[in-house]
Amino acid sequence: MVNKQSKIPIYYQLEEAIKNEINARGMEPHSPILSEREYAEKHGISRMTVRQAINNLVSQGILYRERGRGTFVSEQKFEQDISQLTSFSEDMRKRQLIPSTKIIKMNECTGPSAIHDKLKLKQTDVIYEIVRLRLANDEPIALETIYTPKKLVSELKDHHIETSFYHYLETTLGLSIKRGFQSIEAGLANSEEVTYLKIKKNDPVLIMHRISFLDDAAGTPIEFVKSIYRADRYKFNIEMNR
Amino acid sequence: MVNKQSKIPIYYQLEEAIKNEINARGMEPHSPILSEREYAEKHGISRMTVRQAINNLVSQGILYRERGRGTFVSEQKFEQDISQLTSFSEDMRKRQLIPSTKIIKMNECTGPSAIHDKLKLKQTDVIYEIVRLRLANDEPIALETIYTPKKLVSELKDHHIETSFYHYLETTLGLSIKRGFQSIEAGLANSEEVTYLKIKKNDPVLIMHRISFLDDAAGTPIEFVKSIYRADRYKFNIEMNR
DNA sequence: GAGTGGTCTAGACCACCGC
DNA sequence: CGGTGGTCTAGACCACTCG
Numbered sequence: 001m002v003n004k005q006s007k008i009p010i011y012y013q014l015e016e017a018i019k020n021e022i023n024a025r026g027m028e029p030h031s032p033i034l035s036e037r038e039y040a041e042k043h044g045i046s047r048m049t050v051r052q053a054i055n056n057l058v059s060q061g062i063l064y065r066e067r068g069r070g071t072f073v074s075e076q077k078f079e080q081d082i083s084q085l086t087s088f089s090e091d092m093r094k095r096q097l098i099p100s101t102k103i104i105k106m107n108e109c110t111g112p113s114a115i116h117d118k119l120k121l122k123q124t125d126v127i128y129e130i131v132r133l134r135l136a137n138d139e140p141i142a143l144e145t146i147y148t149p150k151k152l153v154s155e156l157k158d159h160h161i162e163t164s165f166y167h168y169l170e171t172t173l174g175l176s177i178k179r180g181f182q183s184i185e186a187g188l189a190n191s192e193e194v195t196y197l198k199i200k201k202n203d204p205v206l207i208m209h210r211i212s213f214l215d216d217a218a219g220t221p222i223e224f225v226k227s228i229y230r231a232d233r234y235k236f237n238i239e240m241n242r
Numbered sequence: 243m244v245n246k247q248s249k250i251p252i253y254y255q256l257e258e259a260i261k262n263e264i265n266a267r268g269m270e271p272h273s274p275i276l277s278e279r280e281y282a283e284k285h286g287i288s289r290m291t292v293r294q295a296i297n298n299l300v301s302q303g304i305l306y307r308e309r310g311r312g313t314f315v316s317e318q319k320f321e322q323d324i325s326q327l328t329s330f331s332e333d334m335r336k337r338q339l340i341p342s343t344k345i346i347k348m349n350e351c352t353g354p355s356a357i358h359d360k361l362k363l364k365q366t367d368v369i370y371e372i373v374r375l376r377l378a379n380d381e382p383i384a385l386e387t388i389y390t391p392k393k394l395v396s397e398l399k400d401h402h403i404e405t406s407f408y409h410y411l412e413t414t415l416g417l418s419i420k421r422g423f424q425s426i427e428a429g430l431a432n433s434e435e436v437t438y439l440k441i442k443k444n445d446p447v448l449i450m451h452r453i454s455f456l457d458d459a460a461g462t463p464i465e466f467v468k469s470i471y472r473a474d475r476y477k478f479n480i481e482m483n484r
Numbered sequence: 485g486a487g488t489g490g491t492c493t494a495g496a497c498c499a500c501c502g503c
Numbered sequence: 504c505g506g507t508g509g510t511c512t513a514g515a516c517c518a519c520t521c522g
Contacts, residue, residue, distance in 0.1 A: 009491065035507060046493045048290070051508090059301065067508050068501035075461075085484040182480045186428035186446040186473035204428040204446050212484075219317050231428035238424045238480060240327040242454075251510065277488060288512045293489090309489050310519035491517075501507075 002043040010045055014053035019062065022073055032070040033063065085180045085212065087166035088134045088142065088227075097136035101162055104131040104143075104196070108150060115147045118211055119221045126150040130161055133196050134227075140197045141234055144227040152222060169222065177222060178215035184208050184236055193228050204231040244285040252287055256295035261304065264315055274312040275305065327422045327454065329408035330376045330384065330469075339378035343404050346373040346385075346438070350392060357389045360453055361463045368392040372403055375438050376469075382439045383476055386469040394464060411464065419464060420457035426450050426478055435470050446473040 002013045018033060027033075036054065040047040054071060057063045065071045092099035108126050110116075116123055127147050134142040146165060150156075153173065160168045169175045188202045197205075206229040214220045244255045260275060269275075278296065282289040296313060299305045307313045334341035350368050352358075358365055369389050376384040388407060392398075395415065402410045411417045430444045439447075448471040455461045 011491080037507085046495090048494090049492060052491085054508095065508060066501085067499075068506080070501095070507060085482040177484045179481065179483050182482060183477045184426055184448070184480070185477035186448045186471075188446055202444075204430055206426070206428045229428075235425045235427035238426070239421065240424060241421050242327040242419045253510080279488085288514090290513090291511060294510085296489095307489060308520085310487080310521080312488060312520095486521095488520075489518090491515100493515075494512100496510100496512075498510075499508090501505105503504080 002045065004045070010043075011049050011052040011056070014039065014043065014045075014050065015056055018053065018057060022062070027073050029073050029075040032072050035070060085177065087164050088144070089164040089167070092134075092136045092141075095136070098138075099163075100135045100138065102133040102135065103158055103161065104133055106130045106156070106158070106161070115224055118224045119147065119149055121149055128153065128156055130156075130165075132161065136233075139233065140230070142227050142229045143193055143196050144225060147224045148222060152220070165223075175222065176215040177212050178219070180210050180212035182208060182210045186231070189228070197228070197230050199230055199232070205229060206231055206234060206236070208236075244287065246287070252285075253291050253294040253298070256281065256285065256287075256292065257298055260295065260299060264304070269315050271315050271317045274314050277312060327419065329406050330386070331406040331409070334376075334378045334383075337378070340380075341405075342377045342380065344375040344377065345400060345403065346375055348372045348398070348400070348403070357466055360466045361389065361391055363391055370395065370398055372398075372407075374403065378475075381475065382472070384469050384471045385435055385438050386467060389466045390464060394462070407465075417464065418457040419454050420461070422452050422454035424450060424452045428473070431470070439470070439472050441472055441474070447471060448473055448476065448478070450478075 002010055002017065004010060006013065018039075021027070021033070034042070036047050036050045039045075039050040039053075043050075054063060054065075058065060058071075061074055063071050064074050086094070089099040107129055109129050110124065110126060113123060115127060116125065119127070121127070126149075128150055130146040130148070132144050132146070133140055134144055146161075148156075148165075152175070153169070160172070166177065169177065185207045187205055187207050189197065189199055189205045191201065193199075193205060194201050194203075199205075208225075208227045208229065210223070210225045210227075211221055212223050212225075214222050244252055244259065246252060248255065260281075263269070263275070276284070278289050278292045281287075281292040281295075285292075296305060296307070300307060300313075303316055305313050306316050328336070331341040349371055351371050352366065352368060355365060357369060358367065361369070363369070368391075370392055372388040372390070374386045374388070375382055376386055388403075390407075394417070395411070402414070408419065411419065427449045429447055429449050431439065431441055431447045433443065435441075435447060436443050436445075441447075450467070450469045450471065452465075452467045452469075453463055454465050454467075456464050
């Protein structure tokens with residue numbers, strides 16, 4: 001039921017109520033929910049408020065409308081889940097593997113300038129360069145180099161980056177990552193990569209570059225990452241819309 | 243200006259008007275547009291109608307709001323372009339390259355069964371197997387094998403697949419592709435790939451598998467594709483949300 | 485305090501669907 | 504025909520920002 005005295009907006013309460021209704025009653029895809037006028041009367045609220053709730057659920061892919069017929073429960077709700085920007089740790093857990101990390105190197109630097117440009121920094125700004133070996137079930141999977149501006153992540157300690165850098169950014173620093181741009185190419189392992197990844201010289205590898213941006217008005221770059229993945233242990237999975 | 247007599251919804255006319263305003267005046271990112279009340283008065287319409295127009299532009303990533311301050315022009319407008327499922331031809335044109343195609347092989351078959359499973363077909367259903375060499379500016383980029391059910395694409399002729407298979411599906415057959423699932427891995431070129439792609443044995447390649455689904459209630463699989471890309475000429479670019 | 489976006493109301497007319 | 508969603512109105516009060 002909707003509480004009109006609550007500080008929580010009515011349309012939001014109704015969103016939750018409708019979602020509960022769908023789950024609690026185990027409503028099948030394509031089954032109709034109440035009409036907008038019925039919800040309005042049932043809760044003693046305006047139809048426009050009901051529409052706001054339903055609009056939100058439609059854009060979340062939970063409901064769909066058909067003019068003249070009604071509003072119905074959607075088939076699936078992948079929608080938001082498509083092509084999510086995920087950290088290595090999240091990625092591995094999705095694959096039912098246990099992620100771990102070995103820090104190879106962490107230092108502050110002011111170069112190279114190409115990195116400054118990508119991160120939209122001044123040449124004098126200090127950048128952290130972090131090299132980590134990423135493992136899954138204790139087997140080396142990827143060698144990863146992160147560049148991130150010191151002024152955004154303050155004083156980084158080993159324990160901040162021993163598990164998930166994203167988790168540290170989002171939970172401890174309260175930074176919100178909005179989107180990232182990735183490129184994926186193929187190459188052959190060089191001697192440094194061979195050592196850490198325990199593969200042979202000239203074995204194929206996947207080379208991923210990523211730049212991620214914060215969810216602020218300016219879209220501030222927060223990290224530039226280069227990762228080398230073992231081709232025999234890793235492939236990228238991407239779900240795409242058209 | 244908005245025409246209240248038109249059959250085109252006012253909120254939609256206003257959307258177009260605001261977009262024009264931004265472009266025509268060359269408004270910079272972060273510059274404010276008129277307030278909701280100002281648009282309402284200027285066009286003699288209700289504020290709620292103005293809000294509907296602005297809401298749409300916000301969800302398209304063209305504007306953003308700040309409570310108590312106003313509504314502003316967004317930095318970029320990547321919008322829906324995120325992680326779009328694109329055909330080879332579309333992909334190349336985006337990169338300012340001229341795509342072309344050489345058909346290597348096209349035949350009907352009823353195997354292998356793994357393909358039938360992926361396309362959710364009966365073992366007796368006929369599948370087209372199409373092998374095409376994809377070029378950009380006349381240079382070979384990828385060797386592509388498509389499996390697609392004959393019953394969905396009817397009688398395929400060479401000229402249907404000499405340019406864009408997606409274009410044929412969507413324009414001639416009126417099929418609408420909704421989403422696809424891709425995997426990307428790295429490998430070394432085998433002897434067949436070497437010949438067509440004009441690279442050397444054991445050069446690195448990108449191996450892409452894709453399965454695409456139609457925009458119908460059942461989400462019918464329409465194609466299973468395996469593509470081998472030259473690593474020295476191609477990399478995947480992906481934009482992702484979080 | 486003046487202006488902004490956020491929420492909400494109680495109506496209205498329309499186009500469309502299914503019976 | 505009655506019911507649905509789609510659009511629209513002319514107000515209202517709120518929380519927030521900024522000078």
